[in-house]
């Protein structure tokens with residue numbers, strides 16, 4: 278294995294910024310879906326885009342930007358239906374807040390665990406150095422190979 | 423000249439001379455000449471052993487310094503090493519941890535499961551429970567893989583690097599060095615070789631990956647046992663499964679092969695466009711499909727990083743490539759540091775556009791990403807356009823992802839299958855309201871206004 282970081286630009290990995298900086302993929306879709314749901318009232322252009330989009334594969338980029346937008350609209354319409362269902366079931370969490378805090382806590386926990394891992398590894402190296410020094414390596418003497 | 427220097431020089435000379443007739447003494451087309459030379463170079467590297475094999479492997483993900491024909495040839499570098507006797511590995515473990523093997527592990531298997539030039543891997547089991555950084559605790563008795571750096575490997579590599587430096591110095595004085603700053607490159611490669619000898623780096627990258635994908639039920643990575651890990655020993659959970667290189671049809675039927683292949687591509691996109699860290703040298707040999715239908719990532723290779731402005735440009739390049747829009751692809755490539763001199767721009771654009779329709783836009787045929795990448799890098803090499811290191815790594819990594827996905831599900835067209843995911847990502851990254859709003863239906867347009875305020 279080879280471990281080596283190569284930067285494309287200048288900014289190195291910044292765990293504090295990157296997750297918060299942008300909305301996650303699904304959150305983005307859900308936002309658009311929520312908006313579409315709230316503003317469902319007769320937007321003919323939107324409905325037409327969805328209909329056109331449904332007849333093609335999502336984000337049909339080969340056909341140009343218009344088709345891309347149609348495909349995306351169809352995906353949002355699907356997301357909207359899912360949103361409706363979960364609203365009806367009352368299984369929806371308020372977006373953001375709770376999940377947000379949980380994510381940050383997770384990151385913090387990870388850093389602490391990582392530190393613990395490093396300490397454990399250092400501890401075992403230290404143990405071996407100590408064993409070597411006191412000469413009671415519990416095995417150095419019995420080295421039979 | 424030391425004996426080793428002489429051996430290095432003679433080995434290259436012999437392999438290259440043997441290849442000369444096939445390169446028709448320089449009269450063959452450039453790409454063909456490069457391919458013949460690439461094979462000869464690979465064989466020479468293999469002849470010369472671990473340090474050179476590793477240098478070649480590092481070079482194989484760097485289109486910025488190595489022509490495309492060499493990249494794919496160097497991927498095939500094989501290490502031919504006999505495993506060390508178990509007694510030497512056991513002695514190394516005792517030196518590392520100050521305790522005999524039977525106090526460290528239960529059932530340490532003396533027959534290695536893998537042997538490479540730098541390290542060899544043995545199977546064993548945990549004596550006491552362990553608490554990994556990510557995931558559930560590992561109870562006593564858990565099977566583990568113990569990866570141990572071969573005693574003396576570091577010294578051997580250092581000695582070879584010293585010789586290589588000396589040789590390059592001589593070439594330099596003779597004025598044989600041309601466009602490439604070889605000594606600087608050697609230092610950079612030496613650095614990544616050095617970090618490879620410290621197995622704790624691999625453990626850390628693996629933990630980070632496990633954390634990034636903690637909510638993803640389809641991927642996994644072995645949990646690291648840090649109490650039994652040091653600079654030259656890495657102890658991790660043993661993973662059962664099939665290497666991608668040995669998947670057969672029966673196994674494919676037992677798992678959701680298509681889903682896994684597609685997911686592999688999505689994991690990569692997420693790394694590049696969302697997390698900002700991506701694996702630059704995944705090998706099908708280092709990926710396992712587990713019996714419970716997950717993909718296990720082993721051996722974390724070179725890691726590339728992307729920042730948020732780059733991610734936007736990358737999304738643009740990807741989208742433009744799928745659109746078959748060479749103009750835009752090159753425009754956003756320039757933002758990533760790939761600069762085509764103005765006087766050659768229209769020429770390059772035309773060649774890239776032709777390549778796109780030949781490799782990506784053939785109706786009824788799956789997109790050939792490797793074909794596109796090879797052709798693209800070849801055009802840049804012919805036109806003498808320097809390729810930024812990170813850009814090159816990304817292109818190469820994309821090809822690897824296609825290879826990995828096809829190893830799982832041979833018929834997959836990742837450009838096609840990845841569209842729903844890519845569409846969301848690209849939409850999110852590109853939808854600057856001011857730029858696209860006028861094309862969007864009213865409801866979406868209003869949502870985007872809200873989003874950006």
Ligand SMILES: Nc1ncnc2c1ncn2[C@@H]1O[C@H](COP(=O)(O)OP(=O)(O)OP(=O)(O)O)[C@@H](O)[C@H]1O
Nearest residue numbers: 278536538541543567644658659660661707708721
């Ligand atoms: N946790 C594990 N569970 C099961 N098998 C493992 C594990 N780790 C390593 N192996 C086996 O050992 C082989 C070599 O491991 P790894 O790739 O980490 O070593 P390496 O010396 O870095 O080799 P290379 O760089 O050539 O791929 C793997 O291909 C796999 O077969």
